[in-house]
Amino acid sequence: MLQEIRNAVDFITTVLLKRQSVSENICEKFNITLIDAFKQRFREHWFPESPDRGSAYRCVRINYDMDPILSKVCAKIGLDINLLKSSLPYEITVWIDPEEVCYRIGEDGSIGVLYASKQEMTQRSCKREASPVQRLQMAQPVYAS
Secondary structure, three states: OHHHHHHHHHHHHHHHHHHOOOOHHHHHHHHHHHHHHHHHHHOOOOOOOOOOOOOOOOEEEEOOOEOHHHHHHHHHHOOOHHHHHHHOOOOEEEEEEOOEEEEEEOOOOOEEEEEEOHHHHHHHHHOOOOOHHHHHHHHOOOOOO
């Protein structure tokens, strides 16, 4: 779980640093605090034997609304939520699942893989099951407008 969380958080933090609107010091605090928040949140929702189970719960979305976990982290470290929103792409989704971390920028954007374990890569090439993209599309949470 920690490897997947670190990959997701490092991705978000790297995006913040590249926008150069948030200092390195704040990004480091954000990174550490978000890792801890994800570990607590996912503790009861992590099923390596069934990675799709609970995947909607482990989906982090930033669009017109900020994901509540990111809002809490910002409040905890004193980062202005509006600064975070303006530093990230308008619409970004990150899925943090056992053995795989993926993201999508834009509602219709392609899905990129940030992390896939060796086991996941082997399963993709050996099994004829739903692709990671198909699994992610099925696991997307639906938000009321």
